[in-house]
Amino acid sequence: MSRVAAKRRVLKVKDAARLRTVDSLAAEEPLEIRLDGVPLTVTMRTPGDDFDLAAGFLVSEGAVSAPGDLAAIRYCAGATADGGNTYNVLDVRLAPGVPRPEPRNFYTTSSCGVCGKASLEAVRTVARWSAAGDPVTLRQPVVAGLPDRLRAAQRVxxxxxxxxxxxxxxxxxxxxxxxxxxxxxxxxDKLLGWALREGRLPLRGCVLMVSGRASFELVQKAVMGGVPVLAAVSAPSSLAAELAAEEGLTLIGFLRGTSMNVYTGEHRLRAPDVTPSAGTGSAGARSPG
Known part of the structure; x- marks a missing residue:
């Protein structure tokens, strides 16, 4: 099967020093997703967890919401020179009675998940669940620790x-x-697909942590998965914050160290417990005379 990383010889330069060495590059290959044998879309992705990616894409599109909506996912035979499989074509079979979404006649690059949408209204897919009523609360130190926990799990x-x-x-x-x-x-999408296939949707009481910025399409995907909190190490866009506010999502950006910006849904973030300093009397108490 396709690799998640590839080796390439490079010339490494630092000041006057030059060194020829081998570097590892993240793999990027096209994945064509078919629905009941009909091409639906092509996305540029890192191979791996492709079944989750296809399932999550359909969650984001509002096409499926439960494991029973999917009848099967399988790789189609690829067209390699030796007759092998490229593992770059997937066919998703919907369960009987599940409506098919309209094909998206474009390919999705690795940097944009909603390119080609005709209008803002088309992007605002009607979600099956609302984050607004999710009562989850988060302790501030827990949120502050999420980037490190995410980074620790990044093997590739x-x-x-x-x-x-x-x-x-x-x-x-x-x-x-x-x-x-x-x-x-x-x-x-790979996360949403995992959650769908595990029967975990909607993702009540969960936090979605992303390593980059909080763009509009990521807020939309969080909403489609029923996630109440989205946190990012970088900035959100204005449209992302607008959608988060409309949908009752807590949106946190610039999460670095102990600092963060809470753009919407601040009621879900609990401030750290403050322990009075030694020798400090309770409020309203008199000092000893």
Whole structure:
């Protein structure tokens, strides 16, 4: 099967020093997703967890919401010179009675998950679940620790330095699933597909942590998965914050160390417990005379 990383000879330069060595690059290959034998879309992705990617893509599109919506997922025969399989074509079979979504007549790059959408209204897919009523609360130190926990689970990033990551965590900061991909939207789709196939949708009480910025399409995917909290190490876009506010999603950006910006849904973030300093009397108490 396709590799998640590839070797390439490079010339490494630092000041006057030059060294010929071998570097590891994150793999990027096309994946064609077919639905009941009919081409639906092509996305550029890092091979691996392809079944989850296809299932998560259909969750994001609002086509499926439960494991029973999928009858089967299988690789189609590829066209390699030796007659082997490229593992770059998947066919998803929907269960009887599940409506087919309209084909998307474009390919998705590794940097954009909603390119080609005709209008903003078309992107705002009607979600099956609302995050607004999710009562989950998070302790601030738990949220602050999520980037390190996500980074610790990035196995391929250690070899290539070129992959995005997305992780699902409990409200206590325990990891449920982590996925990597050259496309940040693909990493999130792989998580949603895992959750669908495991029967975990909607993802009540969970936090979605991403290694990059919080773009509109990532907020939309979080909403489609019923995730109440999305945290990112970088900035959100204005449209991402707008959608998060409309859908009742808690959106956290610039999560670095102990600092963060909470753009929406701040009611879910609990401040750290403050322990009074030694010798400090309770409020309203008189000092000894």
């Amino acid at each position: 990033f250690d070899r290539t330095g070129g992959l995005h990551a997305a992780g699902l965590f409990t409200a206590e900061g325990e990891p449920l699933c982590v996925r990597e991909d050259v496309g940040r939207h693909n990493a999130v």
